[in-house]
Amino acid sequence: MxxxxxxxxxxSKKRLGHGSQKRAEGQKSRVTTKAxxxxxxxxxxxxxTTGFSQTPPNQQAVKTExxxxxxxxxxxxxxxxxxxxxxxQTAPHRRFPREQVHSVMKSIVEARLGEAQYTSSCSAVAxxxxxxxxxxxxxxxxxxxxxxxxxxxxxxRDSEVTCSSRGVWCPAADTFxxxxxxxxxxxxxxxxxxxxxx
Amino acid sequence: xxxxxxxxETAFVVDEVSTIVKxxxxxxxxxxxxxxSRVKQWTNNVVEQCLSQxxxxxxxxxxxxxxxIMQKNGAGLQTxxxxxxxxxxxxxxxxxxxxxxxxxxxxxxxxxx
Numbered sequence: 001m002x003x004x005x006x007x008x009x010x011x012s013k014k015r016l017g018h019g020s021q022k023r024a025e026g027q028k029s030r031v032t033t034k035a036x037x038x039x040x041x042x043x044x045x046x047x048x049t050t051g052f053s054q055t056p057p058n059q060q061a062v063k064t065e066x067x068x069x070x071x072x073x074x075x076x077x078x079x080x081x082x083x084x085x086x087x088x089q090t091a092p093h094r095r096f097p098r099e100q101v102h103s104v105m106k107s108i109v110e111a112r113l114g115e116a117q118y119t120s121s122c123s124a125v126a127x128x129x130x131x132x133x134x135x136x137x138x139x140x141x142x143x144x145x146x147x148x149x150x151x152x153x154x155x156x157r158d159s160e161v162t163c164s165s166r167g168v169w170c171p172a173a174d175t176f177x178x179x180x181x182x183x184x185x186x187x188x189x190x191x192x193x194x195x196x197x198x
Numbered sequence: 199x200x201x202x203x204x205x206x207e208t209a210f211v212v213d214e215v216s217t218i219v220k221x222x223x224x225x226x227x228x229x230x231x232x233x234x235s236r237v238k239q240w241t242n243n244v245v246e247q248c249l250s251q252x253x254x255x256x257x258x259x260x261x262x263x264x265x266x267i268m269q270k271n272g273a274g275l276q277t278x279x280x281x282x283x284x285x286x287x288x289x290x291x292x293x294x295x296x297x298x299x300x301x302x303x304x305x306x307x308x309x310x311x
Contacts, residue, residue, distance in 0.1 A: 149279060152266060157271060158273070160234060161266060163264065163265070165262065165265070167260065
């Protein structure tokens with residue numbers, strides 16, 4: 001297997017695909033892969049790699065093992081010429097629905113805050129709102145999306161507030177939704193980021 | 199010969215990220231007084247500086263950085279976040295900074311690829 005010491009950003013999955021093509025048939029080799037601790041992710045990868053019901057007659061399966069297991073690696077069987085990333089799903093079937101989540105956020109925030117005043121208990125209200133928005137987004141059941149719900153509640157008292165956010169992500173799959181609420185006493189900024197698990 | 203990345207190289211290290219954020223905020227705002235005409239540029243500079251330094255770490259993460267700057271006028275501000283992710287690989291870091299005329303709250307979220 002080709003070493004990849006000089007490229008810190010060369011992720012293990014890329015090295016894996018490269019290495020398996022150069023491996024000779026019938027030889028044992030050491031291949032590492034990054035495994036998620038999320039059982040759902042592990043199951044979906046395993047399902048793809050064990051798609052063969054029996055070993056192809058002219059090929060010998062190559063068992064891969066780590067002698068000293070590292071927490072994020074796992075052992076799996078790779079057939080010569082096959083990369084387990086061949087059918088890897090790098091883009092979502094359904095993109096996260098911004099408009100739908102926006103209307104959900106609006107209804108949750110308006111129901112909770114309404115004509116509320118800014119008090120010291122607003123920290124608990126902010127936590128409660130962020131949890132509610134996250135749970136509502138989860139209930140839409142968009143697979144493999146990680147969610148971050150961010151809520152800021154501030155007092156209206158002649159202070160200026162400016163908020164800016166930016167991300168490094170995949171614009172085709174990842175997205176965000178925001179909603180700003182305001183009444184006579186306070187304002188609330190709610191942002192939900194949805195990031196696809198590649 | 200290392201054929202794989204070690205756990206330390208792929209983990210979200212809060213202290214490291216916190217240092218990056220503090221340096222970005224000090225560099226962008228420093229001891230400046232609050233100016234309404236410049237605050238938008240400051241928030242953009244903080245966020246962009248944070249992202250560029252985080253990318254230089256070379257870790258397999260997607261990053262989201264949020265920056266709030268509020269004028270010090272006696273008003274209160276509360277922030278909260280709730281995340282649905284993988285606890286073992288993902289992480290976040292929030293830094294609160296202030297000078298004589300404003301507060302700055304920066305949140306960084308790192309999501310493993």
